[in-house]
Amino acid sequence: METPLFTYTLRLADTALILGHRLSEWVGHAPILEEDLAFGNMGLDLIGQARSLYTYAGEIEGLRRDEDALAYLRDAPAYRNLLLVEQPNGDFAATMIRQLLYAAFAHPYFGALSKSKDERLAAIAAKAVKEMAYHVRHVSEWTIRLGDGTDESHRRAQAALEELWPYTGEMFEVDRVERALIERGIAVDPATLRAIWDRTIDEVLEEATLTRPRDGFMQSGGRSGRHSEHLGFILADLQFLQRAYPGATW
């Protein structure tokens, strides 16, 4: 039986893992060596967050599933990550914009979650908030450089923004599962973060001379297991060894 706390923790874990996995795809292929290292750092932060969250989710569930059972042995419909984070890396601008849209949300989110009545979530969030502060700083700097750099970089950054914008609405959605936890002081109400997110995004985009896209139809479904086509391919890579050699210890 999935309890709300289990589902909630899993959503946070899946989002962190999938985004960390995406960033790790860049390592060795970045435009400059310093960014290979930065992608590695940010990827490690996210995978670290995912590991703590999976371990906790497994304990809540009480079925002896550890971090690897949860990450490697669930198929796409059981994954609960935001659609935003499974979107392909695209070019460097798309990766940076995706990271900006997420980090500008995750940073205040973990800040609020660090005051959760659930001590374990609060502790995990307290660590994550520091990491996400660095992500916001790093990707804001790059967004500004790209937006206010050359015509080409501006065009690419603006295109990435348009393409990814429809995935930002899902971050602020609340369903029944979360509503109950919000009322108990365990989960964070994302509505309380809207103004902070807007301000961060607006400030960065203004300095970057980029135009904030208009809010149109927002895609959602990731957190209840309805994903884009991309997740299946991520999991095919991620889970390959565990699926090919069931039960082996690595």
Added chain:
Amino acid sequence: MYTQALNTRDQAAPSADSEQDARFQARVDAELKIEPNDWMPEAYRRTLTRQISQHAHSEIVGMLPEGNWITRAPTLKRKAALLAKVQDEGGHGLYLYSAAETLGTSREEMVDQLLSGKAKYSSIFNYPTLTWADIGIIGWLVDGAAIMNQIPLCRCSYGPYARAMIRICKEESFHQRQGYEIMLALCRGTPEQKQMAQEALNRWWWPVLMMFGPSDKDSQHTDTTTRWKIKRFTNDELRQKFVDATVPQGHYLGLTFPDPALRLNEKTGHWDYGEIDWSEFKRVIAGDGPCNRQRMKQRRAAHENGAWVREAALAYAEKRKARERAAYAEAAE
């Protein structure tokens, strides 16, 4: 090795008669460090630039075969460890480029030399990583071989290189232990995992031995670099040290080395090993290894696809400088 450049002889032999040369050599003989602003023979500068940049290129190209498996690592712990390891290798590349830059060649020039094919990198990274066991093997053997070569380099006469090596060696030994631990898990695992480990050892063993460069009887190029205290052991000495350290580790894993001539020599106490296929080594160095083209293609693609990003960063930095100057001029009025 990561520094197979040492096997290329510098064209200009150093003139041993000048007073500066003699003073330089005296410092080296006294085990004093040569620093970037000190006088040094041009051939010393060239040799070191070639060696350090080749070492840096090896770290960078070396990220590719291991990077292959980051997205497919079998557990989250292994995934994090591999990502951190590949990131460390990038960090090594960064320190080494900085060390080489102190000799007067810019990182851009060095990178261009790599991408144009003028500069070499270690032959080992032209072999493919086909299974997860290859990640264990690279840590255990490739990082292990690198350590054998690099520990003496921590005492290299050139200060910046020696200091970079001290920092790098610490991380390499961590990588080596981590790789061995992967092998241990495989060898204690299912029959399929054990077979994966054995098959990886079969493929990598000889190429790893080739990392130390040509046999001493075929390379007399070490005299100058030895006198300059860049190189302290010959290729065969380092190779033997590596074999002696590694063979018992492999036996502990329950693996068999793909060399029927391998046996402990009671008289010398060393492990004797069979003849290395030097034609394969020459072929891989010359560009016909299994992955030479692919590795260079990937490096060039990263560089070319990133050109617009580097241009944007530069353009932005210039705009900012111009704005700051304008603001300063306005304030001064």
